[in-house]
Amino acid sequence: MSEKKRGSQSLIQSMINQGVKYVFGIPGAKVDQLFEDLKYGDDPKTPKLIVTRHEQNAAFIAAGIGRLTGKPGVVATTSGPGVSNLVTGLMTATAEGDPVIALGGQVPRDDLARMTHQSIPSKELMVNAAKSSVEVQDANNVSEAFSNAYTAAVSPKAGAAFLSLPADVLSDETDRPEIAPLKHADEGRASDETIQKIAGMVKNAKLPVIFAGMRASTPEVTKALHALLREVSLPVVETYQGAGVVSRELEDRFYGRVGLFRNQIGDTLLKRSDLVLAIGYDPVEYEARNWNLEHNKQIVNIDTVAPEISTNYQPDVIIESNIENTIDALTDTFTGEFDLSTQVTQTLDDLRTEFSSQRKVPKDTTPGRVHPLAIIHALQERVDDDTTVTVDIGSHYIWMARYFRIYRPRHLLFSNGMQTLGVSLPWAIAAALTRPEKPVVSVSGDGGFLFSGQELETAVRLHLNIIQIIWTDGYYDMVKFQEIAKYGKDAGVKFGPVDYVKYAESFGAKGLQVTGLGDLDKVLDKAFKTTGPVVVDIPVDYRDNIKLKSALMKDVLN
Structure with a gap:
């Protein structure tokens, strides 16, 4: 007879059996039993619980684990808004082929049909964000549900799998044995x-x-x-x-x-x-x-x-x-x-x-600002083949995708399916955890950085060596230059300034400021020698952005 255990303990053993190393998320009443058992589990192989500052970012980190390792990252949140905050992260993972398993707490089963606190149709909500979406109704089914979610997440095309877990399912007892480590399918080839x-x-x-x-x-x-x-x-x-x-x-x-x-x-x-x-x-x-x-x-x-x-x-x-x-x-x-x-x-x-010739850095510069190609060349000189570079969405993303070279797969990460703002720092956290002895650089614009900048505290807490570079210009510039190209003027793209040095220091990170091309090399050298998270604010000269969209082929659809 198998030993009786809680549904949450069966879930954790299932994660251990499949080699899960981390669970990212934010606690809440409907998922607290799982968090308690993760925190105080006796098995040294119990996945490490890493609390984040937003559920969406937890999903991004888990997706980063999935992209870097090919094995699902795991995110766990409470019910209601905890689950709904996962949608963007899971949609991005599913579109871009990153395996993720999301565990969403849910109200007890007898509250599912009631208009009660934090009760939402989680399973139905995730149908279009994930490859599979299942609500577990019995603690005896927890391990099977997790194992099938794992299979769904990794099978081609990889993506997100969601499990809705009512609170009483996590706390109920089960004596059913957990699913053993899954086998890889034996794939053939073309004839x-x-x-x-x-x-x-x-x-x-x-x-x-x-x-x-x-x-x-x-x-x-x-x-x-x-x-x-x-x-x-x-x-x-x-x-x-x-x-x-x-x-x-x-x-x-x-x-x-x-x-x-x-x-x-x-x-x-x-x-x-x-x-x-x-x-x-x-x-x-x-x-x-x-x-x-x-x-x-x-x-x-x-x-x-x-x-x-x-x-x-x-x-x-x-x-x-x-x-x-x-x-x-x-x-x-x-x-x-x-x-x-x-x-x-x-x-x-x-x-x-x-x-x-497009890669050549222009000789004339705008005082106090640095041309994108100058930033790229300076960064290129300081990375090696083991460096992981994560890139957010914005004008900088186009420049980096076109002109920054990398020589190993999944060492230069882009969100090109959903083009989701805010992925860069969470992905960098995933890289620093997955490749702890290797350099990690996150590149963001000042628009996208604050979508997930609160995770700087997570990086500080975990003592991660991450260089966060911010290309600063005060606009959602990827939208701005395209609006100008289409309409001759921009609208709704400007926002106010932030002192990113003080912002970094307030989280316990190091903050550095580039004042122009003259001190770019010196500041980057200091950043690469810094232990722990460091934020580098670089005022960028985007005057050539229109060239990114110009000189289109004559047959292009506009």
């Missing part, structure tokens, strides 16, 4: 016939291009992709979430990232290509109408999930299986037999030369 067909398409194409998306950024897929690129020097275009799939060793295969405004070297290459190998590509990253408007190219879709078919995305070959196994089989067909023509190589060199 030999299909592999040969793809190889023939590549060999017959004039300009084949690899388009690497979010699901190409796993360590396993990236390793297989590197092996392929060593055999055949195919050009690679990354999505923002595919950042880092091209290693430093293979940098000559890298032809930029695409994600906004269709005016980059990657856009030009995709436009000219007659064969696109879309590897782990998800349309939420960059819709096919942006890169296949002419419908004049063949497309091979290599992924773990079925593609979304649209007018602009109708692949000629669809592979729905293990990506790395398929790439490995494709690599074997090219050993010592194929390379791009001299003419194509020259075309690629010309394209690289044409776009390389």
